[in-house]
Amino acid sequence: MAKTQLGARVDEEVADLAKKRAADLGLSIGDYLARLVQDDTSGLRARAVDAAARFLTEHQSVFDEAEQAQQPARGAHAA
Secondary structure, three states: OOHHHOOOOHHHHHHHHHHHHHHHHOOOOOHHHHHHHHOOOOOHHHHHHHHHHHHHHHHHHHHHOOOOOOOOOOOOOOO
């Protein structure tokens, strides 16, 4: 497939994040951005977010119990 060059201006922080993530994945910036666009337009990203939201909704009580177990008892003071 032929490639075309695009230009975009982003904040320096966003550029740094993109460069680091692309490097983590072993991709060029262009390939990383292409993957993001393909995931977004294919609906993959939306389906993943929806699945994560359903998981959290279904299992929220487990997370709540774990969080409560980590909190010190009321009235307890560190020595």
